[in-house]
Amino acid sequence: MRLSIDVDLDYCFPAPADVLLAVEVAQLPDQVLIEDLLTVDGATGPMVPVAGEDGIGRRTWLTVEGGLRATYRAVLDVERTLAPIGTLPICPLVQLPPEAIAYLWPSRYCESDRFEAFVDRHFGDLSGGARLLAMRDWIQGEMDYAPGTSDTTTTAADAFVARQGVCRDFAHLMAAFARASGVPARLTSAYAWGLKPPDFHAVTEVWLDGGWHVLDATGLAPPEGLARIGVGRDATDIAFMTIFGSAVMNSQRVTVTRVDD
Amino acid sequence: MRLSIDVDLDYCFPAPADVLLAVEVAQLPDQVLIEDLLTVDGATGPMVPVAGEDGIGRRTWLTVEGGLRATYRAVLDVERTLAPIGTLPICPLVQLPPEAIAYLWPSRYCESDRFEAFVDRHFGDLSGGARLLAMRDWIQGEMDYAPGTSDTTTTAADAFVARQGVCRDFAHLMAAFARASGVPARLTSAYAWGLKPPDFHAVTEVWLDGGWHVLDATGLAPPEGLARIGVGRDATDIAFMTIFGSAVMNSQRVTVTRVDD
Amino acid sequence: MRLSIDVDLDYCFPAPADVLLAVEVAQLPDQVLIEDLLTVDGATGPMVPVAGEDGIGRRTWLTVEGGLRATYRAVLDVERTLAPIGTLPICPLVQLPPEAIAYLWPSRYCESDRFEAFVDRHFGDLSGGARLLAMRDWIQGEMDYAPGTSDTTTTAADAFVARQGVCRDFAHLMAAFARASGVPARLTSAYAWGLKPPDFHAVTEVWLDGGWHVLDATGLAPPEGLARIGVGRDATDIAFMTIFGSAVMNSQRVTVTRVDD
């Protein structure tokens, strides 16, 4: 499907600050950019592009002071064949490539080492991708999607106790469950067609059968309409804007439109 | 039933230290002491008795250096009519007496405020004591009793994530669930007839129908054979020995024998 | 000095809730109430008074739904002779009365067990109350009073790392340092003459020479103008309003005026 992405960010920086923007859609085999343009008004220096984590996607360094207005427009074709995840095998650990190994480890927001007994008890009888689907379904069934109940310090274990959170928390918990079960998992930021209200979205990718496969534990948007931005170990790596300094948000708007209907 | 309690503690203190011992059985209506004797060998000052938390039971201050050998012997009659907890009403908050209110609050090891959504979702349809019994049954069903998997820093939320622990963790989780549901709950240390292997035990007391009622979320010992020592908000309050300094344990032995068979 | 206290609380409760208000000035030897009146508009049941923690002061249970308007007016004489804290002896542990022992323990927001090495290294050479004053001075020198940098989940250790917080955090850190050093310490809520902007205040009381003595680690208000409300192990115990349910604050105002000038 062809998607049009529109993003408008309007922020104010009371003092000079460096900002790392990660809003650009990654050029990937299953999501082909037709055109995109990042426009920044208010930067006090040049825009400096820098590759995303794992070499996926692109980020942009800015130096700012005072008002910052950033707009991003993209048109892309998403042509994604969803694999039958339930039937995919889990890779033996000893066959994992180096780029997947780092995603086995517990991380700040995905304390997978704390979930081993739970995961073994609840999902240990399932094998292959079916185990991952059962984890996703458990999260959808047991967690309430409740904006305002978590913040940027909330970990997967916190969300597991609280039984509520937002996409970030659902994605962290999914990644923690997968890693606790010996399956590499990473966080992915994305634009999501069909997400209501529209916003930056976070999903999980799990390593099955030698490749990454998206699982959206929120179930709030169809995976065939995701336009991925970047990946990382957890939310820290994939923030759409990292501010070295302080800022006030005036407004922020994300729009994802299907344009081939 | 008539119980005989024998405790032997053999510790070594490399430097002068103060010690608060809480090993003496509390004199209470449902557990009547026939005789008891605490003997300490190695103290460098007088033994100073001090009331337990909430005025329940008795503790003893010691000053020690070098070897400490403490023995405690008691004989008591436990005559406890177990209330039909499932049928008891939960007290309205506004009728709680001051001594119960402190046991409503979250505490260090019972972070009840973090469990509100979980408790509401899983037990919210049940009323009265039946809700508390369902919590106890959930803990027995979902937690593994596994010595060595937790330590003195483990909280109820930690244990809830890990799904394993010892009596202390089970009691903390039970108290956290109860408080999250508006029911005062406290931790109680006890000698437990039938506990294998014998050791100091920790259980939970919940405030129902105007009084405290024991719930042992481990299910490892019959409540009619408990000889309570002291109570408190969580494990910190009810430690059988609090050491202000450092110590090495040489040996420690607890024996609980029924003597009226 | 004679103080006049005026409090206005205007809240909205979208659903029925129980509320524990702790805003009434405690009647104590060093603060003598001339008159006080708590008025509540919007309660759906009777106001139920209940003693404060440790029998100090008074709290009031309310049942509410919809708007709640509570006003509290008091006039009192504060006649407090401030002890020369720096010269007071620290009580030997074995002489502590039962009511002080609970304030030796680490609590949720005052993790004193984690500060032992720091306290020993920085304050271990000082004895008696001078050690406590040095702790207070360290906190005043190293911490920034910065509203908005902490929240209700912030512990003393969190504040110690962040080096910023509000009165609650300063009081927690003072209590944690004291307890880590073998001195019982409790949190105290108070109205504070001279505090700018006026608000509910939190200070620390330490047990020296057989009694409680106020230390205000913020240094923002003179101790001779404090009108204490209640005490407890940490912020949980002394919240001016504990809500069992959810609420929206419309407005809240505290005024403390000296009326004998």
Place this chain on the structure above:
Amino acid sequence: MRLSIDVDLDYCFPAPADVLLAVEVAQLPDQVLIEDLLTVDGATGPMVPVAGEDGIGRRTWLTVEGGLRATYRAVLDVERTLAPIGTLPICPLVQLPPEAIAYLWPSRYCESDRFEAFVDRHFGDLSGGARLLAMRDWIQGEMDYAPGTSDTTTTAADAFVARQGVCRDFAHLMAAFARASGVPARLTSAYAWGLKPPDFHAVTEVWLDGGWHVLDATGLAPPEGLARIGVGRDATDIAFMTIFGSAVMNSQRVTVTRVDD
């Protein structure tokens, strides 16, 4: 200098387990391997080499059950010109290459976002590498090297509060301070000539003047005698042995000898 490394690991695995060994010295410009050999006795499958994090060094996957005996022998020349760190400039954020950016972020054991106010207050007046040296000196001055006081769950903030720990904790704190100050920092495992008692060592590398520079906040071994194994965000990435399953250590020995004297 020429170093000879000898490692002997003797473990027992009661059930089948996967193990990732990271004990091999990395081939790098400043440490040239003359020879090395990893020998494993007791593996139940082939040894599978896999690159280290960031492409530095090499790790080895093993599948094991029962006894495992691993020995590693290496001879290498360390020819390291130590840069005058105090004079090196800190790179502007916008010029950081992608491989350094991930080391700016807070991580599980280096919660740099929590240290910003402290770092600004204590080191904010210093610029360039002198700021990093001051951080290292602060850690050496304020922290006690005390084996047994921390464990694998201890974070930089925990160690900062406790004021004690081992090399892992010192390295985490150094990395957290650096990142809090806008300087990328990573953890590095190494063999350390002169370390007493000999053991696997952990140090910090900071990104200054376009390259990585070692800082050993413990001061326990000279940087010119370090033989680096691997790098990562924190201790999780650089563990010398990661066990997917359970194991018992029988014995473990590390020897580092200078052989060109």
